[in-house]
Amino acid sequence: MPSHLTRHIFRRLLANEPIVHRGCLRRRAYSTTRIHNVCAGASTLGHGARLESHSQRRTFFNFSMFRKKQKESKDADIAPGVEDMMQFAKLERMNARLPHPQHVLAAIRKFFAFMRGTAKTGIEDIQAELVLQCLRYCMRTGHILKSDGQPTFVSMVRYAAPVLRRRHPPPTSFHADLAKAIYVDAKEVDVDDKTVLEALQACCNILTRTGRFSEARELVLEYEELAGDSDHRSNGREIDDAVQADVGNAAAFDPSSARDTYRRLWNGVLYGCAAANDGDGVQSTLRLLRDRGWAGNCYVARAMLVYSLHGSDAGAIEKWFLEAGQADEAGTSGAPSSEASGPFRLSKVLQWCLAHGELELGHKIVRRSLGNDPPKQVWDTVFVWAAGTGKGADEINRMLDVMEASNKSKANRDEWRLPDIQTINGLVNYAVSRNDPYLAERFIALGKARGIEPDAWTYVLQMQYRLKVNDVDGALVAYKNLQAAGDSSEKDGPTVNKLIIALCQSQRHDFDTIMNVAADLSDRQVRFEAETVSRLALLHLSRDELHDVIDLLNTHSFHFSSTERESIRNSIVGYCTDPATRTPRAWDAYCILRNIFDETPRPQRTQLMEEFFRRGRPDMAVNIFNAMRAHSRSDTYPNTDTYVSAFLNAAKIKDLDSLEVIHNQLKLDYNIDPTTYLRNALIIGYSGCGQPRRGLSQWDDIVASKEGPSYNSIHIALRACERSPFGDIKAKDIWAKLRRMKIDLDQSMWASYAGALVGNGDIATAIDTIEKAEKDNEAEIDAFLIGSMYNGAPGQNKQKEVEEWAKESYPNVWSKLESIGFEEDDNGMNVFKLQRDVSP
Incomplete structure (x- = not known):
């Protein structure tokens, strides 16, 4: 190429401008990618080149104008600063x-x-x-x-x-x-x-x-x-x-607030110890509070009640429950949170009484609570207690009448305590906790009989107990009622997520039904659970809706914890490795996984690589391997086991190209120290790909290495000699060295050596060797040894020679071999069903 033309091309490349040749026959087809002026004449580009401009033409056969615009995926929804x-x-x-x-x-x-x-x-x-x-x-x-x-x-x-x-x-x-x-x-x-x-x-x-x-x-x-x-x-x-x-x-x-600040800190530590049932922590923190004169405040009583509820001391529970209530009545507790309020504490204590069979203590606390003209929230808690003690809907209905009758003494109607939907929801929630859908429906019917219509939370509870009994259709009806109520909130998010999961699992509901529920959840900006995202992603993948999968994962996956992201990742990996998944879909799923789940660890990537080898797509497997090589994370970069897996799988499908590519990567990988284990895999790989002599070149490296060969190395080398031209020479050399070094040679080693000799046609030497070994009590001629010789024989004629010798000299062993049966090898020859595979 002339030097001026070379300079022209490189200048064009550096200036990011097209290389235009006036005489190009296909210039019209390519020049439309860059035409700045449609008017007549020519526009001058850099470096003296000219681009002829052409008038725009619209032909009838320009079908690209009818092509549907390609959908663009959403960007990842990542919080500012995270990138x-x-x-x-x-x-x-x-x-x-x-x-x-x-x-x-x-x-x-x-x-x-x-x-x-x-x-x-x-x-x-x-x-x-x-x-x-x-x-x-x-x-x-x-x-x-x-x-x-x-x-x-x-x-x-x-x-x-x-x-x-x-x-x-x-x-x-x-x-x-x-x-x-x-x-x-x-x-x-x-x-x-x-x-x-x-x-x-x-x-x-x-x-x-x-x-x-x-x-x-x-x-x-x-x-x-x-x-x-x-x-x-x-x-x-x-x-x-x-x-x-x-x-x-x-x-x-403000120094005057320091004491209150420290007290809040100590109360927080005490409450944390109590919630975790850390007895030593509670006692040591309580001593520090006593030293400071803060052991009598309401927060201590609440924390000690929480701690007592982890145990079985009814006396301690009663004591701390009363002290917390007295602090509330004295007004020293400030404005407690909903979890520290009196009705909430009463509910927790009564639940403990039901769980531990302390009904007497529960009745005692209920009588005390009802004796002081309690608010409606306390009545609601007592109704749940009554349901827990075995009272049915009819008895609780009479208790509701009693509560209404107690309002006669109150002239102000605003102070009246009347049953409402919160009362019914509390009872339904108890029935749900007991897995009793029938009782839950009875309570809802009780409310309707008293003119109390269900609200959004009632429908959420309905969805919960119907999903527990796999009544997906019933849960879907409750969900539609929830939508009609129009006052749904984020509290229904977990239940609606479970509904979506159930719809995906049911296999009876169409795609639009599932998407309508998911779209409603998305429109309300309610959090998608990790399992929901997994199910929807697999659903879209099964429909080849790749952009929808990417949009779904980009929208939600970056807001999950590492455990939740792992669960989504595992489901996609499982989809890729499922034999029922077609290879193109599996590859698309992997590409999505690679781009969105950058933290995918080495074992899963190796599993995916092995899967595509198994599917007969070594090009895809090598692509996965190269992605691991290009990664910056040390827990993702391929290690020795990754290389070994690649070599062995390439050998299984006899793909020399992929084996050579990965072997070349190994030569450039300064993070990997070649070991005997790795070189063994290389010998197996090249032998499986029809290059046993090339594999045997690794044997010399193994012998020269500090680690030296293992027993598996010897088996692998002899097996390579069996398939290699003139491999008997190399096998005899290896065997002679083993004999000189007085290495213990077991039965399988004699079988490998005999197979290497027979594999190169030297049947006489093989027979003489093993017969002499049997005579010297060094080996026993058994079914595996003769079978190895027969399977290693190159061609039917050589197999016939081994068969005749075995039938004549060892008829019983041959009969045992025949009982094992034959199978066809990769070359179309009949061989015995022997397990001769070796591992690195």
């Missing part, structure tokens, strides 16, 4: 140049700002691990301690604290480590006490919820000492106006 943190994590894995800490810290702040203002739940463990990794980098570089990093860090802490305290999802060790790291970093940075306390409260909350009670106690004690020995730092530094505008004004720390 930047993911990029940082990838660069750190690759030991590449990392971004500036300010950029990473800003990404963390952006993420928590979004979670606090937009998201309704806390962060998942994947996100917590990612934030922790980025935060440690920022702290390691010292950027947080600098003046330009402190405002961003302070606002990040104030955004993060309320997010970390959210109840859902359940915290993990990553959440606990992150909360502790934020608190420790906040102490080291010169920030105000309010920010430090917010971080401490979030940290203690998560530590107690993850069972790390001793750490929470130590942190509170440490902070008490620091606060008592030093002045408060509320005015130690000023927060930027931007921070105040973003997060809210950082009010100065």
Whole structure:
């Protein structure tokens, strides 16, 4: 090619411009991809080239104008800041140049700002691990301690604290480590006490919820000492106006509220120990509260009641229940949450009485509760207790009349206690917990008889107990009633998710019915459960709706925990490896898996690679292997077992091309140290692909290696000699070396050596060798040995020679072989059904 033409081409490539040749016969077909001016004349491009412009033509046979526009997939729904943190994590894995800490810290702040203002739940463990990794980098570089990093860090802490305290999802060790790291970093940075306390409260909350009670106690004690020995730092530094505008004004720390703050911290630790039934933690924390004079507050009574409900001490339960109630009556408990209110505590205690058969204590508590003109919520709890003690719908109906009759003494109708749908729902919920659909329907009928119509929650309960008995049609009717009610909320999300799963499993409901339920859930922006996403993804895959699968996973999969993502991933892998799944569909599913579930570990990727080898598609298997090679995660990169699996599977389908590609990858892989195990697999691979002599080249490397050959190596090498031209020479050399080194040779080793000799036509030497070994009591001529010789014989004539010798010299052994039976090998020859496979 002339040099000026070479320069012209490279300049075009560097300028990202097309290479145009005036005399190209197909120029008209290709030039439509880039025509800037449709008017007559020519437009001049760079470097002196000219592109002739042509008038636009629309022909009748231009069928592309009728083609349906290709659907574009949705982008992944990832919270702001997460992509930047993911990029940082990838660069750190690759030991590449990392971004500036300010950029990473800003990404963390952006993420928590979004979670606090937009998201309704806390962060998942994947996100917590990612934030922790980025935060440690920022702290390691010292950027947080600098003046330009402190405002961003302070606002990040104030955004993060309320997010970390959210109840859902359940915290993990990553959440606990992150909360502790934020608190420790906040102490080291010169920030105000309010920010430090917010971080401490979030940290203690998560530590107690993850069972790390001793750490929470130590942190509170440490902070008490620091606060008592030093002045408060509320005015130690000023927060930027931007921070105040973003997060809210950082009010100065009020020393008078310190005592209440510490008490709340200690109460939180005590409650966490009580909820986890940690007796030692409860007692040690209670002693610390007594030392501070806080053991008599209402929060202690509530926590001790929670702890007592884990045991079987009825006296302790009665004591703490009464103390908590007295604190409520005295007004010292403040405004308790719904889980700490009197009716809620009463319900928990009565449930304990039913579970432990303490009916006498339950009746005693009910009489005491009804003796003080209780509110309606207490009556509702008592009705559930009555149902638990065996009273039916008719008896509870009479109890409702009693409650209504008690209103006669109240002149103000607003104070009347009348049964409503909450009363009925409580009874239905009890029937659902007992798996008694009939009783639940009786309670609903009771409500209708009293003019109480079901509400949205009633229909949700109906769906629950109908799904439990696999009444999918009945649950679907209840769901339609729920839609008609028009007041559904996110509380029905878990039940509607179960309905979608049941519809997918039933095989009786059409696709549109399932999609209508899923669309309603999506329109209301209710959370999809992981199993729901799995079922819908498999449904779309079975219909070849790939864009819908991608949209579904991009929308929901990045909001799940690692366990939930794993469950979705497992279902897709199971779909790919299902023999009933057609290969094109399996490949499409893998491509989706590769793009969305980047964390797919090595074992599953290896399983997928093996599956496509099994399907006779080594090109797809090699593609999966190359994707593993190009990955940045160490737990995904192929290891020795991955290479061995690839070599063995290539041998099974006799595909030399894939074997050579992966072998070449091995030569370039500096992470893999060739071992005897790996070289054994290579010998098997090349032997299976019809290249035994090439495989035997690995034998010399095995012998020369520090590890040396194993017994399997000898079997594999002799088996390769059996199939290799002039392999008997190599086999004799190996055998002579084994004899010189006085290696113990078992029966199977003699069979492999005899097979190698017979495989190259040297039947006489093989017979002489094994007969001499039998005479010297070194080997026994059994069915496996003769069968190995027969199976290794190259051609029917050689097999006939082995057969004649065996029938004449060892007729009983031959009869035993004939009883085993024959099968046809890959070359169309009859061989005995012997298990001669060797493993690396």
